[in-house]
Amino acid sequence: MNDQLKDHLHKLINQADVVLFMxxxxxxxxxxxxxxxxxxxxxxxxxxxxxxxxxDEDVRQGLKEYSNxxxxxxxxxxxxxxxxxxxxxxxxxxxxxxxxxx
Amino acid sequence: xxxxxxTDMSVATIIELTPDSVVxxxxxxxxxxxxxxxxxxxxxxxxxxxxxxxxxKLLDHLNKLKQTSSEPKTPEKKDFKLHEIIEGNKRYxxxxxxxxxxxxxxxxxxxSEKRGLRIRLxxxxxxxxxxxxxxxxxxxxxxxxxxxxxxMAIYMDDFTFDRxxxxxxDFTIGLHSSGLQIINPRKKRxxxxxTSISF
Numbered sequence: 001m002n003d004q005l006k007d008h009l010h011k012l013i014n015q016a017d018v019v020l021f022m023x024x025x026x027x028x029x030x031x032x033x034x035x036x037x038x039x040x041x042x043x044x045x046x047x048x049x050x051x052x053x054x055x056d057e058d059v060r061q062g063l064k065e066y067s068n069x070x071x072x073x074x075x076x077x078x079x080x081x082x083x084x085x086x087x088x089x090x091x092x093x094x095x096x097x098x099x100x101x102x
Numbered sequence: 103x104x105x106x107x108x109t110d111m112s113v114a115t116i117i118e119l120t121p122d123s124v125v126x127x128x129x130x131x132x133x134x135x136x137x138x139x140x141x142x143x144x145x146x147x148x149x150x151x152x153x154x155x156x157x158x159k160l161l162d163h164l165n166k167l168k169q170t171s172s173e174p175k176t177p178e179k180k181d182f183k184l185h186e187i188i189e190g191n192k193r194y195x196x197x198x199x200x201x202x203x204x205x206x207x208x209x210x211x212x213x214s215e216k217r218g219l220r221i222r223l224x225x226x227x228x229x230x231x232x233x234x235x236x237x238x239x240x241x242x243x244x245x246x247x248x249x250x251x252x253x254m255a256i257y258m259d260d261f262t263f264d265r266x267x268x269x270x271x272d273f274t275i276g277l278h279s280s281g282l283q284i285i286n287p288r289k290k291r292x293x294x295x296x297t298s299i300s301f
Contacts, residue, residue, distance in 0.1 A: 025189045027201050027270045028285075042268075042287070052190045 001065060005058060009066045012059065014079045018048035018101060021063060022073040026050040033085035034073040040092050044102055077101060104169045107161060109146035116145060117230035120167040124230050130160050135298075141225040182248060198248040198256060199267035206273040206282065211254055213237070218255035220245070221284070223262040231265075232298045233284050 013019060018041065024030030026038050026048070041048050053060040053072055064070055067081050075082045077100060082088065091097040107116055107123075113134045116123050127134055127148075134141065134148040149157055185196040195202040200221075202210075210219060217237040224234055241247050241257035248256040258266070270285040286299060 025192060027189065027192075027194055028203065028272060039287075050189060052192070055191055 001062060005062050006066065009059065009062055012051060012063075013076050016047065016049040017078055018046060019076045020048060020050045020073055021053050021059075021076070022050055023052070023054050025052045030054060031072075036085055037073050037075060037088050040088060040097070041101075044098060046101055104165075107145075107164045109149060109157065109161070110144050112142050112144055113139075113148065114141040114225040114230070116164065117141065117225070119169045120164070121170065121230060122167050123164055126160070126163055126167070130156075132160075135230060141230070184250065195250065197250055198246075198258060198263065199269070200256070201270045202250065203270065203272045205275075206271045207250070209273040210282075211251070214254055216253055218247070218257050219250075220257040221262060221266070222259060223265055230298065235282060235284075 022034035029035035029038050071084055075088050132148045181198050187194050193204050195207050214237050217239050220238050222234045245257040245259045250256050268287050272283045
């Protein structure tokens with residue numbers, strides 16, 4: 001991966017404390033798994049940014065390689081990958097997610 | 103505190119208290135929801151062909167259903183100011199708790215011919231509630247005006263505002279359906295075409 005893309009991805013991941021890379025965006029999610037994570041984040045009423053990977057093929061493929069995670073959505077907290085829909089839902093059910101993000 | 107459902111209660115009130123009642127009432131053969139049904143009428147109006155035992159059975163079932171809080175969670179301050187936001191590479195326009203997509207903003211302006219857009223939630227339809235919307239020159243007496251732009255007003259009464267806060271308004275152009283889409287995140291049930299919803 002070239003340095004330019006790497007820097008770009010690093011910037012995107014760190015643009016806010018909570019960043020969700022998803023299909024669609026927080027207002028119009030375009031996939032059920034992405035929508036589920038959005039619902040959970042909305043419930044917490046915290047600030048978060050979303051990035052529509054359907055609108056950017058370079059980021060869509062690059063991020064998978066950068067983070068070694070093959071699917072979307074991908075939730076990041078303070079620059080660290082938390083996981084996809086399954087992990088986020090598990091953490092939500094266990095009360096861990098609220099503790100981490102709020 | 104759950105309210106006791108009686109035959110004197112309007113169908114609309116029952117649906118608001120417990121959306122699952124739509125399914126129960128339809129299964130019992132009542133024709134109390136549907137596009138042209140007046141759900142402000144009391145339940146007993148729809149039970150004319152039912153004997154006492156059937157009525158008791160229905161009430162029993164309805165009162166066993168879990169009731170949702172009938173107070174929608176809405177911020178106290180009514181949002182009169184327009185906020186433009188950029189999410190990723192898309193622009194959205196937020197006012198009165200409604201988020202308009204770029205497509206909705208653009209198409210509404212093109213179609214409105216300087217009239218305002220009334221958005222109203224009414225009882226009716228297969229699932230209990232549905233949105234009515236059209237262009238008008240003036241708001242009704244019970245409606246507030248929210249300026250989406252200098253040339254475009256949105257008219258909404260408080261009943262609609264309280265239940266629509268947080269909704270996204272899009273305008274889609276597609277093969278099968280084109281036009282305004284009101285995506286209300288609070289809806290718990292919708293009919294198969296999506297026109298009628300309940301909470």
